[in-house]
Amino acid sequence: MSSAFTISFAKQCIVVTGGNRGIGYAFTRAIARAGGNVAVIYRSSKDAxxxxxxxxREFGVNSKAYKCDVSETELVNKTFLQINDEMGPITGLIANAGVSAPKPAIDLSYEDFRKVYDVNVFGVFNTARAAAKLWIEKSHKTGSIVITSSMSSQIINQSALNQPLTQVFYNSSKAAVSNLTKGLAAEWASHGIRVNAISPGYVKTDQTEYMEQSVRDFQASALPLRRFAEPHEMTGQALLLLSEHASYMTGGEYFVDGGQLICQ
Ligand code: NDP
Structure with a gap:
């Protein structure tokens, strides 16, 4: 490892699920800026x-989109093999794709449960396992997985106390995926694979758009940093965890939440 603290992904191939918009898009750009090739997994966006x-083109790297619903196991395995052949070998994964079902708990259905858990938990598991399989089969003894969880893995945010719109399936799915991070880290450590989670607070993306402006203002005013994050503010922690600089870090959950947790 060089002594200067620079993060480079030159000659690497990183998969980012949900890498075409929101926080994932910020990850895609940051990896490309650091010289990495990026395989962007998306579900249905027309412009991916x-x-x-x-x-x-902007960063002079190979960046290509792959349409793949992360909740479909066989498709995920096939897509990872395809990426590995076309752009690989894959060296890292950010399992970032996630969805929510912002409804009052009393109105939630089994379909809502499946919609959220299929992506936020099973989709993360599918993609993490597809990457790990490739590395374990080739005895790579390396590989880094970063999972996008949420500060809601730990707390029920204030809007849940003050507003009728809550996120009980979303919050519990994030608690599940934070625990999944620890289990996968423990199981795959002997293969040299590291698994960590980054847990954002409120970030300005389509996922926070459903909130009324007055709710967003209220939420922001309760945060120590008094504002929601821009997507690019999530990239520092995620890229660190993905990189060789984090070679002794595994099984951790790292909060990038503007200080929200310390004030609960
Ligand atoms: P967005 O809603 O902006 O983007 C979601 C992304 O996930 C899109 O790229 C979408 O693809 C992709 N996606 C959704 N379902 C699937 C699927 N089944 N298969 C493949 N891709 C899928 O989300 P954010 O950027 O806000 O969130 C990114 C992650 O960060 C999520 O896990 C979220 O829970 C988490 N997070 C977000 C916070 C926030 O305040 N925004 C706070 C804490 C955590 P497509 O465009 O094709 O639909």
Missing amino acids: EEVASKVG
Whole structure:
């Protein structure tokens, strides 16, 4: 390892699920800026291919979009093999794709449960295992997985106390995925694979758009930093965990929440 603290992903291939917009798009750009090739997994956005290739052109790396629903196990395995052949070998994964079901608990259905857990828990598991399989089969003794959890893995945010719109399936799915992070880290450590989670607070993306402005203002005023984060503010911690600088870090959950947790 060089002595200067620079993060470089030159000659690496990193998969980012949900890498075409929101926080994932910020990850895609940051990896590309650090010289890495990026495989962007998306579900249905029409402009994902153009988004990925534009990032590639901007930073002079290979960046390509792959349409793949992360909740479909066989498709995920097939897509990871395809990425590995076309862009790989894959060296890292940010399992970031996530969805919510912002409804009062009394109105939630089994379909809502499946919608949230299929992506936020099973989708993370599917993609993490697909990457780990590739590394374990080739005895790579390396590989880094970063999972996007949420500060709601630990707390029920104030909007849940003051507003009828709550997120009980979302919050509990994030608690599940934070625990999944620890289990996978323990199980795969002997293969040299590290697994960590980054847990954002409120970030300005489509996922926080459903809140009324007055609720957003109220939430922001309760945060020590008094504002929601920009997506790019999530990238420092995620890229550190992905990189060789974090070679002794595994099984951790790291909060990037503007100080929200310390005030609960
Ligand atoms: P967005 O809603 O902006 O983007 C979601 C992304 O996930 C899109 O790229 C979408 O693809 C992709 N996606 C959704 N479902 C699937 C699926 N089944 N298969 C493949 N891709 C899928 O979300 P954010 O950027 O806000 O959130 C990113 C992550 O950060 C999520 O895990 C979220 O829970 C977490 N998070 C977000 C916070 C916030 O305040 N925004 C706070 C804490 C955590 P497509 O465009 O094709 O639909």
